[in-house]
Amino acid sequence: MNSHITDTTAESGAGHVRPRVAVSSCLLGEPVRFNAGHSRDRFLADQLSRFVDWVPICPEMELGLGTPRETLRLERRPGGPHLITGKTGRDLTEAMTSLAAARAATLDVDGYVFKSRSPSCGTHGIPAYVGSAAADRRNRGVFAARIIDAHPLLPVEDEGRLNDEVIREAFIERIFAHARLRAFLSAGMSPRALVAFHARHKLQILAHDPASYRRLGRLVAQAGTLAGDRLAADYAEAFRAALAVRATVGRNVNVLQHCLGMVSDDLDRVRRADLVEAIHDYQRHLVPLSVPLALLRHHAHGAGATYLYGQTYLSPYPHELALRHHIPA
Known part of the structure; x- marks a missing residue:
């Protein structure tokens, strides 16, 4: 059964x-x-x-x-x-x-x-x-x-x-984050691997809980000094707790502006203005989060912004699930 x-x-x-x-x-x-x-x-x-x-x-x-x-x-x-x-x-x-x-x-x-x-x-x-x-x-x-x-x-x-x-999108985002964490831990954690895993998730964590973002950063900074089992357990608990906090429009806007700063120098005036407007429209509850994110993915790929394009925040789960198309209440 x-x-x-x-x-x-x-x-x-x-x-x-x-x-x-x-x-x-x-x-x-x-x-x-x-x-x-x-x-x-x-x-x-x-x-x-x-x-x-x-x-x-x-x-x-x-x-x-x-x-x-x-x-x-x-x-x-x-x-x-x-x-x-x-x-x-x-x-x-x-x-x-x-x-x-x-x-x-x-x-x-x-x-x-x-x-x-x-x-x-x-x-x-x-x-x-x-x-x-x-x-x-x-x-x-x-x-x-x-x-x-x-x-x-x-x-x-x-x-x-x-x-x-809204509940559906939050749940799906969390289960995919938990799956990545499980696969990462099962592969055997090294300080270098932890730094790479955390780097990919920084913006996603920040969108959920800035306090956990700071706590996780401090844990990663101790990767070379804490015992591996203890570090893995502490990081896993803090990571799961961070994703359990619901992302808000305000926190998403903060992260979107961080992303804008990473590609801004590679955009001409018109494209930058389009992205600024999309972020502002999302902040005003006029468009869904998928709108500024689609522009960011496009510009990050075109500008060769590898760090930004690799952020789980931009693609936390398969795009086919189409879960970020609701306009925030």
């Missing part, structure tokens, strides 16, 4: 490392839901599948509940919400918690897409009942909660939230 892809060198699109992403099996069309049906999601199954390697997981099936099966729900009980079968009233909380703990201990993925509104896999807004009334709707599913608690920096969403173009 569940498959694991372990090739960390596989590439997606134009040289992008393929993220390894856990996913609720039903979202890929597997008939594992309580009614023997599925919840196939078009974006995940038809579009994103071209660029990622899935690790399908269905905790209910792994518990041996089979399909079709009783529906489940959360009930408010002492100690927190309990996972209860709808007809027979069996309490599956302990079994599901143990399964989640075992899964979390061996989970080696770059992100996770859970099934929304599920009492086992939902990431938010799951009702807990007292009798027939929903006492509150602020809960996570029992399985998802344990996974998220064990991996707080793992990119996690449900398929419902991924319908929001």
Whole structure:
């Protein structure tokens, strides 16, 4: 039922490392839901599948509940919400918690897409009942909660939230960044390799969190003095924490202006004015981020600005996913 892809060198699109992403099996069309049906999601199954390697997981099936099966729900009980079968009233909380703990201990993925509104896999807004009334709707599913608690920096969403173009773009950017980090660490980290990896990601990190940008810079500066294992762990945690901070229009504008400075001397007056205008229009929420970025990629390539053209900020994931075309709110 569940498959694991372990090739960390596989590439997606134009040289992008393929993220390894856990996913609720039903979202890929597997008939594992309580009614023997599925919840196939078009974006995940038809579009994103071209660029990622899935690790399908269905905790209910792994518990041996089979399909079709009783529906489940959360009930408010002492100690927190309990996972209860709808007809027979069996309490599956302990079994599901143990399964989640075992899964979390061996989970080696770059992100996770859970099934929304599920009492086992939902990431938010799951009702807990007292009798027939929903006492509150602020809960996570029992399985998802344990996974998220064990991996707080793992990119996690449900398929419902991924319908929001801003949330979708942020999630995809993070899973590809995590995949590059995983491939880099698995290759064996040397001070020279760390400097090169960090240099490629500088502008992307800056767009997310300037404080983390400074912290990571200090870590890289110690590459020749800190023990390798400690440096790798510290850098990986700080890198993941930086990407977990949502990029803003203001921070993007700051980075775009940095990029402009790198190619400005190679542009004539008209081309420079076009780029300045595109950045200004993005700042005013008139055009999407893809507009100034397309100009920057073009000018960086034409000017032979190798450092800028190699920045992950310009191409954080395959262009075919077309995720930066929304106008900021």
